[in-house]
Amino acid sequence: MSMQLLDGKATAASIKSELAEAVAKRKASGMKVPHLAAVLIGEDGGSVTYVNAKVKSCEEIGFESSLLRYDASITEEELLKVVQDLNENDQIDGFIVQLPLPAHIDENKVTMAIDPSKDVDGFHPVNIGKMVLGLPCFLPATPAGIVELLKRYSIETSGKHCVVLGRSTIVGTPVSIMLSRNSNPGNCTVTLAHSRTENLKEVCKSADILIAAIGKPDFVTSDMVKPGAVIIDVGTTRVDDATKKAGWRLKGDVKFDEVKDICGAITPVPGGVGPMTIASLMINTLRAMELNGK
Template sequence: MTIIDGKAVAEEIKKEIGAEVEAIKVSGGKIPHLVAILVGNNGASETYVANKVKSCEELGFNSTLLRFDPSISEAELLAEVQKVNNNEDMDGLIVQLPLPDHINPDKVMETIDPKKDVDGFHPINIGRMAKGLPAYISATPQGVLDLLERYNIETSGKHCVVVGRSQIVGLPMSILMQRNHKVGNCTVTLTHSKTKNLAEVCASADILIAALGRPEFITADFIKEGAVVIDVGLTRVEDATKKSGFALKGDVKFDEVAPKCSFITPVPKGVGPMTIVSLMKNTLLSAKGLIY
């Protein structure tokens, strides 16, 4: 059994991106510029955005953080998005979720220029991905693809079961794993809360991708011997033994499942570290004009 070290892979990719940005600077090329919009002061959102800004600094990117009071109207926020759309120096735009209840997140995502949608949430990018056209792939699914590729895990002809159908992870993951690509060519089963005999379906998987957001839901009886298990889940669970008062748990009961696997991602330090580096990759692609 091999534990997939997402933190190490993320650091490796960061070094590659940093070296490329340094070469761009030396040649006088366009430095990638990422813009983040943060509405309100949600604690988790503050942390996520701070990590993204820090990554930009580490990699030599330019970054801009636009903060707005939670009282901002939907129309005003959409106008701010349009300003970024129209700024040719700005290559990527992310709007940190969640947004206040009076703002429709779908409307905001659809207002972002698809060419700057480095989160990969715009319907045009999702559609292009589904058709196999060049597109920005959302960060978590891209991170999973990178882990599978960097660990030389064979996917062609394998049965991949995805647990969870969210538009951010489960659905795009199911599309990506079946495409005609080096990391792909799987026969894919997409499961969800209404799937009957879920454990039985999962136990038929050569590759299981868990993305349902229920801590330690996937137990040993869901796994066949030698399966590859990718745990996308990340949930805070109360834990009095921790200084923070909580522990981070994945969707997979790791200690029970790991002995049956050929490869498995831990939580933390599995898929999580790959998400921000995937966002940086998309911003670099935008600055280089390689998608559109």
């Protein structure tokens, strides 16, 4: 049985070229081009990398983008003022505040302050609520990227048992909802497993589709995988690696080399879910402009 590599990088590239075409058409007919703003607080390495990749993607597609950088010492009040200004700025169609935020700032308060119609990360309770009800909204970027990847590789989800490892509000919980909905991809029977799950190994082994999103490198081993299962590895933990120029590399939640010979399909790390997350954010940015009637 040959294993299929679910190439997020290549898939994201084709999504970007579709978006670039849509933007070029808008430009040609004198319509507004989508404008994404990103707010970056402090110097967190992962956050800087992600935000730079998002800005670069905007350039590739032909979106306008603004990067607003602030020192980690910014007060909550000052950041909320930045959010308010972005909410009120008609030129900006959507914006993100890159998480995590410094400890002295309440992430929930900041998320709640974002205008839901500009919340292209899909984290505002209004968007989460609409997602649960199946109403038009901005879907959280990583779960939406995972579902899009399954769709583009024509992976059958209907009636399948999907186990999601990790119940975060950014990945695990929303993807469990999206895959259980009456849609395609969707119609899965979903188990949301986490640190309190008993018989975790057996639960994982029963999965036709296993989504690992717990942030523990190499957590999923071969004895947790059903032969032929589809594995989506959301993990992106930085581990020291002297052979790399940066001095580190990204490691997934799945022990790739051990599992690759058992599973039917798997996403690599890097080059799997990461690029799809950024592609989803770009889809949301274009939708923001359309939903706001521009």
